Amino acid sequence: MKNVPYEQRNIHNIMYNAGVFPNDKETIDEFCKIYTGALKDADGVFSWGCKGECSLIKKYASPNVVLLNNAVNNILFYNDVWTTALEGKKVLVIHPFVDTIKKQYEKRDKLFENSKLPTFESLECVRAIQSNAGENEVIEFSSYFDALESMKAEILKKDFQVALIAAGAYGLPLAAYIKGLGKQAIHMASNMQILFGIRGKRWDNWPAWAAHFNEYWVYPSENETPNGKKTVEGGSYWR
Numbered sequence: 053m054k055n056v057p058y059e060q061r062n063i064h065n066i067m068y069n070a071g072v073f074p075n076d077k078e079t080i081d082e083f084c085k086i087y088t089g090a091l092k093d094a095d096g097v098f099s100w101g102c103k104g105e106c107s108l109i110k111k112y113a114s115p116n117v118v119l120l121n122n123a124v125n126n127i128l129f130y131n132d133v134w135t136t137a138l139e140g141k142k143v144l145v146i147h148p149f150v151d152t153i154k155k156q157y158e159k160r161d162k163l164f165e166n167s168k169l170p171t172f173e174s175l176e177c178v179r180a181i182q183s184n185a186g187e188n189e190v191i192e193f194s195s196y197f198d199a200l201e202s203m204k205a206e207i208l209k210k211d212f213q214v215a216l217i218a219a220g221a222y223g224l225p226l227a228a229y230i231k232g233l234g235k236q237a238i239h240m241a242s243n244m245q246i247l248f249g250i251r252g253k254r255w256d257n258w259p260a261w262a263a264h265f266n267e268y269w270v271y272p273s274e275n276e277t278p279n280g281k282k283t284v285e286g287g288s289y290w291r
Contacts, residue, residue, distance in 0.1 A: 068283050070221035071182035072196045083196060083221065088112040090228035098122045098241075125243045128264045131166045135247060139170035144212035146203070146219050146226060147244055149272045150177040156248040162268040163249035176210040178203060180219035196221065204229055218244035245272075245289065254288035 058080060067075035072083050088108070091097075096118040097109060109117065127133040145153055154177060160169040181199040193199040200222055207215070207230065215230050215237040217223045227237035245252060246261075249269045255261040271277075271291040281287040 066221065069285055071180075071199075071219075072221045074195065079195060079197075086197075086200075086225050087221070090224045093228040093231055094224070095231075096120050098125055098239075125240060127168050127243070128246060128261060133168050135168055136170050138172060138214060140173050142174045142176070142211060142213045143172045144176045144178065144207070144210050144215040145244070146178045146180050146207070146215060146217045146223075148180045148182050148219075149245060149250060149276045150179045151276060152250055152270065152273045153177065153245075153248045156250060156270065159249065159268050163266070164264070169247055169249075174211070176212050178206045178210065180217075180222060182220045182222075200225060207233075214238070216240055216244060216247075218242060242289065251291075252289040253286070253291065 058077065063075050063080070066072045066080060066083075072080060088111075091108070091112045092114055094113060094117055097113060098120050099105065100122050109119070123129075124134065127135055147153055154175070156163070157169070157175055160171070161167075163169060181193065181203060193202065203219075203222060203226060207226070213235060215227070215235065217227055217237060217239045218241050219226060219239075223239040223241065227239045230237035240247070242252075242254070246255065249265075251265060251269050251271050255265075272289065277290050278284075281290045
């Protein structure tokens, strides 16, 4: 991306929404190299139909990559869902809401009418480092790259077979890293919190989704809710 300026809204969003910091051009350029490099290792890619998506996949993904309709990831609307294949597996969850996820996993038999969240052999968690509405861990990490390496180090400490990931700009690079360890990784993105019965304003505002919620569904815990949540996609993931 030499000599090509980024739009100001993208510079803002890549930090506040996705978690890349600092959000200067050099950092964003290097992030793009890491991200497109990770795309080459993907066996399957969920398609959102976004502008430019097909061009990126054609240019950077493996010629053997399987393109999946993102509806596959919308587990609320189907009885026969892929997540049931996690039964009896050692699962690692990488997500900003790990405290809430651990509590919700204990209620798994109460979250859905049909079984969607099975019983794992074990559940391990690594908290995803993200911008948290600009309240990122700058004191601990000087950059996105330092934070990425820190999460890789935490992953190495865990005993797991399959990783479920929702980690913004870290997600795809971490998935590629985990594949390199000889294990499986699925970057579920925002739909991860739905799997664990965690509500958010985005889904509250969609009647078709909200109709599936019950009294056992919760919002992210207070300690996992940043003060500036509204700067992240309008506060989509919180109350």
